[in-house]
Amino acid sequence: MANVLWLQGGACSGNTMSFLNAEEPTVVDLVTDFGINILWHPSIGLEIGDRVGELLRDCVSGKTALDIFVFEGSVVQGxxxxxxxxxxxxxxxxxxxxxxxxxxxxxxxxxxxxxxGGIPATAPNPSESTGLQFHKAEKAGFLGAGFTSKAGLPVINIPGCPAHPDWISQILVAVATGRAKDLLLDAKQRPSTFFTSYTQTGCTNVNSYAQKLDGHFGQRGGCLFYTVGCRGPMTRSSCNRILWNRVSSKTRTNHPCIGCTEPEFPHHDLAPGTVFKTPKFMGLPKEVPHGEHKLVYYFRAGMEKFLLPHNRTLKETSK
Ligand code: SF4
Ligand code: SF4
Known part of the structure; x- marks a missing residue:
């Protein structure tokens, strides 16, 4: 039996909503089949009032064993x-x-x-928000760079805005069943199993990406990278491999990926007109995909754009 305590800081409850919709396994499966005992959770915990404080004090003192501490939302320091x-x-x-x-x-x-730290930690950050172990891409979050939990692991990060429900429930199962030490974490402490490949892997628009066929919101076919700022080629997530609700994903419904699993999210200052727009340099996307070298990308993409006949917009191809 693994005791799980879930608390929220500067949060919108989006990850809780996501978690409650997990399917493989569901929250009920966690309790009935995987030995997870939810000590308390803001939406489904049974204790109220002073009893919650008492429970937290018991966890801190060790009277109640705390196996997994889950935190949702920023740590508000202001x-x-x-x-x-x-x-x-x-x-x-x-x-x-x-x-x-x-x-x-x-x-x-x-x-x-x-x-x-997410959106609350975005400048000017009036609530002095930060993440548990990272502040944006720097390992300078609330618990400090050197933090490790009693089992000797750093904070296990499951990012996303919100995180995919099955990423949460499957990682909780791995930890609760004693397989946490087998989890490979990347440099941002994300489990590699979900955050190694790019969001683009499995996107139904990849042929259009390769052919530089420009797409737009809700329009079938066409890639959203060239005009409306899709971050699929720069974002590590499994959204197109483990589909949302087992049905679809943002980019499959022709909505650009906004890169919510990366530490720099939100990638814009959120001013109107900046979010769904591809920043350009000499007519080419400023940020290059898949960590490619900028000069190599610009040279290759520039040659393809001007020399190859398939580099057209969808409108041109349908003429
Ligand atoms: S729509 Fe986005 S994820 Fe899909 S191919 Fe284009 S850039 Fe990649
Ligand atoms: S498609 Fe992109 S923005 Fe959407 S949930 Fe996945 S990583 Fe986040």
Whole structure:
């Protein structure tokens, strides 16, 4: 039996909504088949009022074993690092986070805000938000670069805005069944099994990508990289391999990927007109795909754009 405690900081509950929709396995499966005991969760926990504080104190003291501490949302440190902008069970949430992370065998950050600070940590960041172990791409989050939980692992990051439900439930199963040490984590502490390939892997528009056929919102066919800012070639996620609701994904429905599993998310200042727009340099996308060398990409893409007959927009091809 693995005791799981789930708390929320600066959060919209999106990851909770996602988690409750998990299918393989479902939340009920976690409890009935995988030995997970949910000590408390903001949406499905049974205790209320003072009893919650008591439960948290028991976890901190070790009276109740805390196997997995899951945190959703940013760690709110404002104002002036007091944490008083986010008080829970009579204390700043940041104080609970520090003590519970130290008491837990494993710490799991769910969603971009808990992993990297996410939208709340975007400048000017009035709530002084940060992630559990990262602040954006820097390993400078709330718990510090050197943090490891009692089992000797750093924070396990499951990013996304929200994280895919099955990424959460499957990682919880791996940890609860003693396979956490087998999880390969990448440099951003994301489990490689979900975050090695790019979002583009499995996208139904990859032929259009290769042919540089420009697509647009909701329009069938055409790739969204060239005009409306799809980040599929620069984002590590399995959204097109493990489909959402087992049915589809953003890019399969012709909505650009906005790169929500990467630490730099949101990649724009969110000003109107910046989000769904491909930044260009001399007519070519400024950010190059798959970590390719910029000069190599520009040379190749430039040659293809001007010399090869297939480099047209969908409109031109349908004439
Ligand atoms: S729509 Fe996005 S993910 Fe799909 S092929 Fe184009 S750039 Fe890649
Ligand atoms: S397609 Fe991109 S923006 Fe959408 S959930 Fe996946 S990684 Fe995030």
């Amino acid at each position: 104002p002036d690092r007091t944490g008083m902008m986010n008080v829970f069970a009579d204390r700043p949430m940041q104080d609970w986070v520090r003590e519970l992370a130290a008491a837990a065998s494993f710490v799991v950050a769910v969603g971009d805000c808990a992993c990297f």
